[in-house]
Amino acid sequence: MKKKVLIVNGYFDSTRKAAKRPWKVPQAMAPMFLSGAFNDEYVDIRVHNEQALGPVDPALLSGIDMLVLSGLNSAFDRYLHLTAYAKTQNLNVIVVAGGGPVRILPELSKRYFDYVCLGDVEQIQDAIKDAWGSQYVCPLMVETGFALPKYALGNTRSRLKYVETSRNCNFQCDFCSLTGENNAYMKYSLEYIERQFREQPGGDLYAVIDNNFYGNSRRHFEQKIALMESIKNDWHKQGKSLSWAALVTSNFFNEKNLSMVKKAGCDYLFTGIESFNQEFHKNHNKHQNTLNSQVDIIRQCLDAGIAMFYGYMLDVVNSSVEDLKDEIDYMLDNHDIPLPSYFSLPIPMLGTPFFYEQLENDKILPNVRLCDLDDTTLSLRPKSSIEETLKFTRYIEGLSGDKSRVFMHSVKHTYRRRRSLRLRQHLVATVPALLLTAQQSLVKRKGGAASQQRTHLAGTDLLHESYKPEMTVDSRYQAYFEPTYLTDANGDITEDLAPDLVKEAPIAVGLDRLAIKA
Known part of the structure; x- marks a missing residue:
């Protein structure tokens, strides 16, 4: 059997x-x-x-x-x-x-x-x-060391398909989990890339899920673009089209690169804008974002006929709530650029330089659980008061009070960029912005109303519904439904996690202090 x-x-x-x-x-x-x-x-x-x-x-x-x-x-x-x-x-x-x-x-x-x-x-x-x-x-x-994904096991009815042409990233932003894992950037062979496309014909959009599609090899990048243009031309002869999206870093954006990918069928790009504040990028070793103005990058991408998506980090640790509200107001009032696909609070990803810096500076709150490390939960000591920051966190979760501004921004941005992008691109690009205000109501309908309100504060927030067992489990495994704590009541790494996190801690951020706990 x-x-x-x-x-x-x-x-x-x-x-x-x-x-x-x-x-x-x-x-x-x-x-x-x-x-x-x-x-x-x-x-x-x-x-x-x-x-x-x-x-x-x-x-x-x-x-x-x-x-x-x-x-x-x-x-x-x-x-x-x-x-x-x-x-x-x-x-x-x-x-x-x-x-x-x-x-x-x-x-x-x-x-x-x-x-x-x-x-x-x-x-x-x-x-x-x-x-x-x-x-x-x-x-x-x-035979090859790689295996072709079994796409048929996924949602085969979806018109969105996924491919991967490389792995990891050649940059080391201090808050990124890839930096914490410290794996080298790896390029896939052209044969492997082509096979992924050929195994999934008929998609309306192909999402290239590389952490950095542009990478650190100009030659490999150009070879990939030539391959994708070849596939696009072959499919065009068969009456099919190739439209794709990719994630690139800010050093990608110039007229030549945008022209190349557009010719090969690229209609959408995602990049880690993170912030319009250049000091933010310098502080987080994200120097690729300091080469050009992030607003200019977005405009350049749209001018090339490619829709732009980006995420935005609201750095409550180093910026006041008042300053962050000003940043959101700037985006809502600037109809020439799209709104972010999501807002995120800073997350102390385990093992990253940012994590150890926050730990050394006693910025990680007490009683933080691993499940609290998400983009809508405050796990770090903010610059403004905790009460004011939590109120701001509840605001950004659905942009409450600004839903009409979000809608009007989408309308005016679409009109202003009506000649840059096709109708389908406008429709796709508008969805993330509108979901900023609607996703809470969508989740309620699908998951049911919560029995209590969230606090958005690590250590006190309600646990996910999954922590309540759906069946009777053996007594040996009942403790598996207790949350795993990252920090104790004093804000120090717990004894359970110390053997892993102390071992990874660079000396420069206080190995001696951590070792006491181990």
């Missing part, structure tokens, strides 16, 4: 509700890539992305032989929930865990999971071989 495998992208929605976000872009693709490591001849695979589909039904964890877990740093406790469900129903199930939480917390992870994968998705083949034998590994992975 074939082995049964369930691959889950563990996810806690920032609203703390059992929300479904199928419209959120990008979706987690690690489960698709992980699925490509298994040999279909010997394994039946199911994939569940909790970001898009909501929390997995514990019944799906019954009867499986292996549970594979992936997710973001804040999802560590979700890994524990799923492990508890699986082990309760089958004590012999093999649990393989990887992704950000495990790479940053390997010692803690070894307590709970059978296999702890600290490398990239391809490392799962080592766990498969050790558990069952090499015949269970996809022959393509054995």
